[in-house]
Amino acid sequence: MNALRRLEGVDWVRWGVLTLPSLFAIPSAPAWTWPLIALVAACSVPVLLLRTVRPPWLLPTVLVLVIAVTGALWVLRPGGFTSVSMFGATFFTLRSFGRLASAFAVAAATGTIVAWSITQHLGWLNALAILCVLIVMVLLAANRRSRVERLEQTELALARAQTAAEEHGRAAALAERARIARELHDVLAHSLAGLALNLQGARLMLVRDGASDDALAQVERAQKLASEGLSEARNAVAALREDVVPVERTVSDLLTAYRLDSGARADLVVEGEQRELDASVGATLVRAVQEALVNTRKHAAGAEVDVRLVFGADEVALTIADRQGRRPPDAPAPGYGLRGMSERVALLDGALESGPGEDGWRIQLTVPV
Incomplete structure (x- = not known):
């Protein structure tokens, strides 16, 4: 309504x-x-x-x-x-x-x-004068529509430029993170691995030569510290290469791509206290938005899209609605995309509802966190 x-x-x-x-x-x-x-x-x-x-x-x-x-x-x-x-x-x-x-x-x-x-x-001159009023209206309206189109094109160009700048900055950041990860792996991790092996060899030699318990304890402690340092270095390398992105940012990027592709409005509203989600929960939410946008492109090209992401205390709710301007027909059977989405939500003990609304297709899912 x-x-x-x-x-x-x-x-x-x-x-x-x-x-x-x-x-x-x-x-x-x-x-x-x-x-x-x-x-x-x-x-x-x-x-x-x-x-x-x-x-x-x-x-x-x-x-x-x-x-x-x-x-x-x-x-x-x-x-x-x-x-x-x-x-x-x-x-x-x-x-x-x-x-x-x-x-x-x-x-x-x-x-x-x-x-x-x-x-x-009326004479034809008077009638033509009245028609001129209508002609002026047509010209004014055409001028305004042309100005609005130019403004929209300018906004679209600015959005594309901003997206390109963000992607360039993101690519530069990823390249720098990858460089740091390589340095950590090639220098620090290798050095710590070699140190751990040498300390292990030293411990075996001390045992063979009958060294004191205090000497063995010191070498074993140094070996443990080297092993822990190696583990921490590997975790740091993995974190640098993984580059975790918040769900809301990923969804916003998907909607930006949809806006640039279709020229239609696509808005994201985030409610509640935003926080980092489990990888499986985030992947389910992102896949749901991707599948919904694919279906919108396929069945309602150019439709406006509204996405609402609500962070609750114990759950996250996602609603995706396209605005087709009419009530779409009921689907004869769920497609593979919706079926896969339902299976992913079910694995997380969540709930999924999808179907036609008053003016378009609506998908709502809730996942516990």
Whole structure:
């Protein structure tokens, strides 16, 4: 269900432009026009109340209907100000929606202007002047859409540049870690291994020659310290080469790649106290996001994606939802990807739910930690 949002001044202005001219015409309008006025008021409600109207074709449809109805009122009652609503709805449609909705809006407004010019017996110059107002609106809307597209392209280019810079920095850090790991392995670890072998040989020689217990104890202690140092050096090398990345960072990188590939919005919300997770838990969460994004690319290309990661006291919850703008059909049978995801979650004693939601596919899993 779409959430209501806090109304801003621009919302009230837009609603007033679409509705108030028709409402002000009620006292002088005949009764047979009241249903048309009521239709205009009803169609303007989605513009005022809802943040995202679903399905996506509903809002442009009602705006085109507002253009047609207010245009009819303008032609039938030329003394009113319903033309303000018609031109306002036309501009809003041209500015906010695609070519198909804009074409219908321009056609409806042009037909209204032609009909009004004929009924008012205007000369062709006066009719052309009114049409010029519509042409100016088309140009202004086209300019705004072009500016928005340029801004989006700029933001996309900046995001790609930032991602490239992050990857470059990450690659440099990994290269430095690998260099340090090689130095530790080739110098320190080898030296400690050789030291441990020499001390073992020294202990055997002392035993053969009947050395005192104190001398044997000192050599054995030195051998133990060398062995422990060798173990610590190997652990340090393994840690440097492993480069553990937090789950939220990995998921964020996956969503960034999806945004760059599809151009659609993909957001991550993290709640709770973030902490390092067990390797199996982290791998399960990351694989779930990967599989969900693969399915979105396959079945709902270009859909927006919302991911919510919640760190609880005893569990971690992950929700992945794509916004297709419609309820998808039920899957006849779970695919291999979802089946494998379910098996991984079951091995961790977690729970997995997946299926169609109101406006897209939704996957939710919970894993104990």
